[in-house]
Amino acid sequence: xxxxxxxxxxxxxxxxxxxxxxxxxxxxxxxxxxxxxxxxxxxxxxxxxxxxxxxxxxxxxxxxxxxxxxxxxxxxxxxxxxxxxxxxxxxxxxxxxxxxxxxxxxxxxxxxxxxxxxxxxxxxxxxxxxxxxxxxxxxxxxxxxxxxxxxxxxxxxxxxxxxxxxxxxxxxxxxxxxxxxxxxxxxxxxxxxxxxxxxxxxxxxxx
Numbered sequence: 001x002x003x004x005x006x007x008x009x010x011x012x013x014x015x016x017x018x019x020x021x022x023x024x025x026x027x028x029x030x031x032x033x034x035x036x037x038x039x040x041x042x043x044x045x046x047x048x049x050x051x052x053x054x055x056x057x058x059x060x061x062x063x064x065x066x067x068x069x070x071x072x073x074x075x076x077x078x079x080x081x082x083x084x085x086x087x088x089x090x091x092x093x094x095x096x097x098x099x100x101x102x103x104x105x106x107x108x109x110x111x112x113x114x115x116x117x118x119x120x121x122x123x124x125x126x127x128x129x130x131x132x133x134x135x136x137x138x139x140x141x142x143x144x145x146x147x148x149x150x151x152x153x154x155x156x157x158x159x160x161x162x163x164x165x166x167x168x169x170x171x172x173x174x175x176x177x178x179x180x181x182x183x184x185x186x187x188x189x190x191x192x193x194x195x196x197x198x199x200x201x202x203x204x205x206x207x
Contacts, residue, residue: 034069037099053112054093059105066099068107077162082136088169089128089137091117097158110152113165121167127153130162137164 035047039060048055052072071094083089091113097104111127118125127142140163142153151165 032069032071034067037064037066037068037097039064039103043105052093053091054095055110056095057108058097059107060099061103061105064099064103066097066103069096069098070094071096076164078130078135078137080135081130082134083128083166084137084139086169087128087137087166088120089164089166090119090121091165092162093164094162095155096161099158101158104158105156107155108152109155109163110150111163111165112148112150114149118165118167120170121165122170123167125151125165125167127151128164128166129160130164137166139166 031051033049033051035049037045037047037058039045039058039062041062043059043062045058045060046056047058047068049070052070054070054072056068056070058068073092073094076089076092077094091111093111095107095109097107113125123144123146125144125146127140128137129140130136131138140153142151144151153163
């Protein structure tokens with residue numbers, strides 16, 4: 001193989017690895033929305049994000065301003081974090097409150113979920129919060145409405161951003177993938193096959 005062919009092969013491998021890394025990131029990230037916050041005279045502000053399925057009722061100092069951002073993920077953004085034994089997690093959501101700590105009292109967060117979000121989890125469902133200090137997920141007091149498919153939790157700090165729906169692992173369920181994850185996986189596979197095929201065709205012509 002001449003130097004030109006080797007260079008092309010190296011380029012194909014580089015593009016392949018880049019494609020795979022981008023696909024993994026894309027498979028995690030789903031949606032993000034930032035909403036401006038202004039606390040009303042009654043001390044509350046409510047926002048509903050239909051894309052991420054998250055609604056927040058923030059209580060704080062009347063007139064205080066800031067933003068709240070909701071990020072929804074297909075997979076676990078903290079894959080190395082410890083999860084309690086026998087527990088499965090799904091529908092990871094990050095809630096970021098960008099406002100003065102002194103102006104924030106608490107926030108009631110309601111997370112909507114679908115059957116696929118909890119397919120590996122047995123009811124009753126609860127909310128787990130990621131703790132960066134211990135790199136682990138811990139259970140919070142929460143209330144689930146299985147009829148409406150919502151789960152509600154109250155956060156008392158602006159430092160409670162990453163949440164997940166959890167419960168006892170359903171050992172009879174398959175691992176499953178969301179539709180978007182399957183689409184990304186299939187698209188990446190096709191791209192890889194095309195790149196490798198073109199690489200072999202080019203090298204054969206070079207010979």
